[in-house]
Amino acid sequence: MKAYIWTLPTRIFHWLLALYILIAFLSSEEENLLTIHAAVGYGIGVLVLFRLIWGFWGPRYSRFRDWPLSIKEAIDYIFHITRPKKLYPGHNPAAALVMMGIIVVTFFSVLTGLLAYGIQEGRGILAFLHSPLFKEMEIFEEVHEFFTTLLLLLIGAHLAGVALDYLLHKDQKTYLSIFTGYKNIDAPSAALTPIQKVIATILLTLALLTPIAALNSSLTGSIYAPIEYEEEHSAFFEECGSCHTLYPPFLLPARSWQKMMANLEDHFGDDASLDEPTRKSIENFLTQRSAEFSTKEAAVYILSSLKSATPLAITETPYWKAKHAQIDDTIFTSKKVRSKANCKACHTHIEKGLIEDDQITLPKI
Structure with a gap:
């Protein structure tokens, strides 16, 4: 049966x-x-x-x-x-x-x-x-x-x-x-x-x-293309990128960029002073492309998490802290990373304006 x-x-x-x-x-x-x-x-x-x-x-x-x-x-x-x-x-x-x-x-x-x-x-x-x-x-x-x-x-x-x-x-x-x-x-x-x-x-x-x-088609493709900051604003690319990671402007609100650019004499402990035309030009570039003017996920959540705060460091935003809370501190202090500010150690295309989930690579230590 x-x-x-x-x-x-x-x-x-x-x-x-x-x-x-x-x-x-x-x-x-x-x-x-x-x-x-x-x-x-x-x-x-x-x-x-x-x-x-x-x-x-x-x-x-x-x-x-x-x-x-x-x-x-x-x-x-x-x-x-x-x-x-x-x-x-x-x-x-x-x-x-x-x-x-x-x-x-x-x-x-x-x-x-x-x-x-x-x-x-x-x-x-x-x-x-x-x-x-x-x-x-x-x-x-x-x-x-x-x-x-x-x-x-x-x-x-x-x-x-x-x-x-x-x-x-x-x-x-x-x-x-x-x-x-x-x-x-x-x-x-x-x-x-x-x-x-x-x-x-x-x-x-x-x-x-x-x-x-x-996996490799428009079904998972992004609407965002890499940004050539050197072509968009050479002064921003040269002056900012020569000292540290070239952080995309959408990672902070306009008020943070304005506060930062107003005190370049004490830029995280260094004197990063610029002539006034260059300083003003970079400030305008940053504020016009700040988190308020971006549709990217990181920008939206960073802006939402800040409320009325005006941080100067991306790593001080509540959203950044929450997203990285599960990462062991030994990663940040390792020789391959050295600092929480070294975003490109894990986000390989951040200097092209891309912080894509599938491009995150934690260094092996």
Whole structure:
């Protein structure tokens, strides 16, 4: 007494989705893995598209209309879980609701991820939304985190259900069906039509290839290009860059640059005095490109964190301190870094105006 319940495409979808979600959650913990996180997110998006199509035009048991999507039936099943009143070849009512929840929440996780990626980072297919919505970037990030947290809870419920089913209904071998496709149950077997095989082959292949293609394409590309400060303002490039890292003007508000340029005789302990025309020219350049006039993530968050403060050092801003709080002090005091002010030791393209997550490299000490 055995029935073929989960066809190969359904099982490939399940395990590929599990793998991609695992990679997505692991890569979300490290800023320099953001491109990988986004690339995998596109792959998850293709998988969700496949599952939605499969839910309407797929084989028996994989179609949504075959799922017992009833809250009342799910509650009744849970209360009689030790001795169910009815055997379900596919998903039981509780599992059906959880699986539908996973599909829906995964869809919104991908959608909000694309929005956050485009609006906050200025990257990906929704990067065109960055300029009009950049001030709301934190909201989109929080909404994305809400859906991904909800997804984790649903996955936890799914795993708990699998464990409970294993303990209570071992004879059906439900826990093995996602590997073999078979359950020990008296029911009609699922079968694939030629068109279903074609759809599954195309979309699952696309889901496999999309993350790879996304890594070096417009899917993860940035709207920001490197800035040639030497061409934009030679005096700023020469006078400031000859002594220290050439800090992009958007990392401080205009009032900080004005305060700094007004006292170059005591510039962090050194006399950096300039003739008045050069000093004024550099000050104008800095204030016209300060944090107030930038849509970049760092500028927005630095400005927000300062409130009315007027720091002279970027490392004294609350945002900088919060972002670098987890970095061991030995990194900053190492021979390769030497100082918290040496931003280019980790942000390799900062002197081109780029502080991209995927370009952060902590020196090995």
